[in-house]
Amino acid sequence: DTGVSQNPRHKITKRGQNVTFRCDPISEHNRLYWYRQTLGQGPEFLTYFQNEAQLEKSRLLSDRFSAERPKGSFSTLEIQRTEQGDSAMYLCASSSVTGTDYYGYTFGSGTRLTVV
Amino acid sequence: RKEVEQDPGPFNVPEGATVAFNCTYSNSASQSFFWYRQDCRKEPKLLMSVYSSGNEDGRFTAQLNRASQYISLLIRDSKLSDSATYLCVVNRGGSYIPTFGRGTSLIVHP
Numbered sequence: 001d002t003g004v005s006q007n008p009r010h011k012i013t014k015r016g017q018n019v020t021f022r023c024d025p026i027s028e029h030n031r032l033y034w035y036r037q038t039l040g041q042g043p044e045f046l047t048y049f050q051n052e053a054q055l056e057k058s059r060l061l062s063d064r065f066s067a068e069r070p071k072g073s074f075s076t077l078e079i080q081r082t083e084q085g086d087s088a089m090y091l092c093a094s095s096s097v098t099g100t101d102y103y104g105y106t107f108g109s110g111t112r113l114t115v116v
Numbered sequence: 117r118k119e120v121e122q123d124p125g126p127f128n129v130p131e132g133a134t135v136a137f138n139c140t141y142s143n144s145a146s147q148s149f150f151w152y153r154q155d156c157r158k159e160p161k162l163l164m165s166v167y168s169s170g171n172e173d174g175r176f177t178a179q180l181n182r183a184s185q186y187i188s189l190l191i192r193d194s195k196l197s198d199s200a201t202y203l204c205v206v207n208r209g210g211s212y213i214p215t216f217g218r219g220t221s222l223i224v225h226p
Contacts, residue, residue: 031212033213033214035216040124040218041218041219042120042122042203042216042217042218042219043160043203043216044216045213045214045215048212048213056211056213091159091160093214095212097212103162103165104150104152104162104165104205104214105150105162105205105214106162107159107160107161108159109158109159110159
């Protein structure tokens with residue numbers, strides 16, 4: 001499978017716990033994005049990497065959120081001290097520098113987080 | 117004003133109908149535009165890139181109006197399988213960060 005892979009697919013956690021999600025982008029894509037989507041809304045931008053460099057973070061990304069992309073390959077998104085408001089679908093997308101205008105962004109299946 | 121605005125609908129149309137969605141964007145420096153389709157509880161998938169000259173793919177036609185800062189999607193001969201949420205995506209001017217509208221829900225009924 002050469003698509004974007006996200007793990008886990010579902011995560012249920014208790015409030016206050018830490019969670020970590022993983023995204024494996026398409027191998028030749030050097031741009032990687034994290035989004036959050038809640039019911040009835042479009043995906044909201046969280047953060048963006050080009051290779052291993054984190055180039056932009058949204059104001060939505062509080063201090064409890066951190067993302068990494070070591071070696072410019074897979075990425076992790078960690079949420080510390082989860083709150084019920086963090087319950088959402090977390091989507092990862094990747095794209096290539098040269099192909100974005102034509103091929104857009106490819107999304108993974110997402111990780112659905114439920115904080116109880 | 118939101119960066120990307122869409123009418124959430126739902127648009128409820130019979131099979132065979134023609135339906136059109138518009139999406140307005142606020143950043144005049146935006147360079148790349150897309151329509152994505154999202155089925156319930158699934159990830160968004162690229163439907164079409166939108167080029168300055170407009171483009172067509174089968175029953176789907178996308179157009180860009182830079183002067184009025186909107187893009188449109190026309191679906192002809194609607195099928196039941198077209199029922200989904202259609203997301204408008206616009207790159208921020210000067211960056212490769214896509215901004216999504218909230219989506220327009222389409223329901224095609226027999």
